[in-house]
Amino acid sequence: MTGTATAIARPRPLGCTFGRAARELGLRRSELELGVHLGRIRTVPDEGGGGSRVPRAEIERLRDRAESLRESVRSVGTTESAALMNIPAARFTRIAKLGLVTPVHWYPNRYRAVVWLYLADELRRFAAEEDNARLLTGRTPGELRDRLRAGADRRARNWRGRHCGFLLRAAAGPWERAGAVAAFLDPGEIDGVLADPHERAHVKSLRPPPPVHGAAGTPAALLAEKLMTADEPDEIDWFRDDLARAVAEARAARPAPRPAGRPHPVGIERGQPRGLRGWLRHLHRTTGL
Structure with missing residues (x-):
């Protein structure tokens, strides 16, 4: 050397x-x-x-x-979306609220209102579809008008579904996939699905944060948390069912990590009382004293 x-x-x-x-x-x-x-x-x-x-x-x-x-990958807001489809902005907003196009992203403006963004490529394809021509001109069909009058707005829900797909694509393993699904549920809903406290803790630790957020407790962070969380009963049920399936698959692959058990004192059997009284009982049983 x-x-x-x-x-x-x-x-x-x-x-x-x-x-x-x-x-x-x-x-x-x-x-x-x-x-x-x-x-x-x-x-x-x-x-x-x-x-x-x-x-x-x-x-x-x-x-x-x-x-x-x-x-x-170019994303556009309402005004440019409407221009791409050659329709007024108000009509585009109605189409978006009905869930006929799906946002790909969002951000809060300075007034803390949500600005939805859409893929320009998808909007062009939507406008080119012959079946969609009736939605772009003339009077909106009666059934759709009724849904709008009832307050329909599927933008947040559709975005959640799309973003869940993004997170599942990026997940490294089965527990990470369960965490991706859980990201769209209120913690109380997760508790209702997962009875095992170690699985609950593990899944919650793997929940990805919202893609747009500020410091904890700020208006931007609260808005992001609200948009990330399913809020309609059937949507909540869908995420709950999907979480149960994802955890079952993850559990079959490998159990959730658990803290190492504390070692039991030498000579005292598992399940026996601890402390002086337990030691005296053990001594009497083994020695007859």
């Missing part, structure tokens, strides 16, 4: 961070994340620090089609 120390080279990362990949593809980070959610950008696990990276080969694959990629 020589006296010189041999440096151990660190393995090179498998890919780029989301920020670096977004810059190379000319995307905003939020657009790149949306592309990942939609399955249009492939990622690999970041073994160095958790999370994901975009492989260099994937960036090279997408570089020649960066313009079409940017267009496929």
Whole structure:
């Protein structure tokens, strides 16, 4: 052996961070994340620090089609959505409230109102469908008008369903999938589904946070929490049933982690009273004293 120390080279990362990949593809980070959610950008696990990276080969694959990629992840608000579909903004809002188009994202404006965003590509396809022509011009069909008069607004619910799909796609394993479903339920509803306290605690620890939120307790955080939580009875039942199935699958794969049991004192059997009285009973039973 020589006296010189041999440096151990660190393995090179498998890919780029989301920020670096977004810059190379000319995307905003939020657009790149949306592309990942939609399955249009492939990622690999970041073994160095958790999370994901975009492989260099994937960036090279997408570089020649960066313009079409940017267009496929472009999201627009109500005014631009209506312009893309060549209809008034008020009509587009009615279409969105009826759940005929699904938001892909949202953010709170300075007045703390929710601004819904939609995929421009999906809106163009919707407007091009011949079956949808009657919704874009003329009088709204009577059944749909009745639903609107009754207060129908499926935007938040449809967004929750879509976002749940995003979270399930990103989940690393069966317990993480259960946590993704639980993210849309009030903690009390989770307690009602899961009787085992260790499973409840594990699932709650794996619930992803809302995608838009501020510091805990701020209006933005409270709004995000409200939008993330199912609030209609049939929707709540759907998430409860899905959570029960997800936990059953996770349980079959591996049990939820449990704290290590405290060791029992030497010579005292499990289930015997502790302390001086328990020790005296044990001594009398084993020695006859």
